[in-house]
Amino acid sequence: MPTQDSSSQDPKTLVQSSTQDDAQSQNTPSTLHDIEASASKEKSDFVDWDSPDDLKNPRNWTFRHRWAATAVVSLFTFMSPLASSMVAPALPQVTRELGLEQGSVLESMTLSVFVLAYAVGPLFFGPLSEIYGRRLILQGSNMFFLALAFRFLAGLGGSAPLAIGGGTIADLWAPEERGMAMSLYSLAPLTGPAIGPVAGAWIAERASWRWVFYSTSIADGVIQLVGLWYLTETYAPTILAAKARALRKSTGDETICTAHELRGETSRLGGLLPLHC
Known part of the structure; x- marks a missing residue:
């Protein structure tokens, strides 16, 4: 008995099959919005803000609270570049007291290993902040920053505000409101390296190179305490x-x-x- 190939199939069957394929493709979610809409039909217990004015939403916090959180994040971002450059004028004293050879790799690494960590930290801190939240990463990384005996860890911790500070600003402010806040945040990493060498030279000349580290540790500890109070999860x-x-x-x-x-x-x-x- 001869077989019937696809070219000899009933036209009505072909049209019906094509219509079914089109319907299936239309019912298949193609965008993230479609996926959410499809999934939300299956799950009725869907958690969201209680209302557009829900005070737990960071964008509905009081104006003062949002500016306080913005200022803390900006200060974190200011301290990191400040500390990276502040030690530069004190390097000759460090070299003499620790018996290092002037111009050696060890002397150079005292300054550069801090900035080297900037290349590593953002690779992890950005994604981690979207899993565990901004506050935990900012406060936790700042504890590494306080361990100034370990310059690489200090730089690693100092890279967190640079990596996720912009995301925190976006959490707090609507696009049409965030111009001033973003300006303050963007100004911090620019002024830090400019002020650092001047402040470091002044401190090293009047005290010692150790006070370059003590002063940044004290300043950052104060900012940390302020952050514990004002910087809630955003x-x-x-x-x-x-x-x-x-x-x-x-x-x-x-x-x-x-x-x-x-x-x-x-x-x-x-x-x-x-x-x-």
Whole structure:
């Protein structure tokens, strides 16, 4: 019995098959918005802000609170470049007291290893801030910055505000409001390297090279204390995730979820730390 190839199939069958394929392609989510809309139909317990005026939303914080958080982030960003250049005028004293050879690699690394860490820190701090929130990374990295005996770790910690400070500003201010805040934040890493050598030379001349490190440690400790008070978490997905966890714990309903968790977003560190319900 002869077989019937595709060219001899009934035209009605072909039209019906084509129509089904088109319908399937139209029902397949093609964008992130479509994926969220499709998934939210399956999960009714969807956690979001209580209202557009929800005070837990960082953009609804008081004007004073938002400016305080902006100032703290800007100060973090100012201190890091300041400390990177402040030691430069004191290098001759460091070399003499520690018995280093003038012009040696060790002498140069005292200054440059701090900035070398700037190339490493942002690779991790940016993605980590979108998993664990801005506050934890900013405050935690600042503790590394205080360990001034380890210049590389100091530079590593100092790179965090440079990596995620802009994201914090975006968390706090709507696009039409953030001009002044972004100007203040952008000014900090420019003025730090300019003031650092002048301040370092003045301190090293009147005290000793050790006070170059003491002074930055004291100043950064003060900023750290201010940050503990004023710099609360600003990253909306982290705030909502905490809210969802509290609701899951209190209700026992494991279907409660946020949009961030719903999308199953993964970190940019190779997708090793997925967020999911």
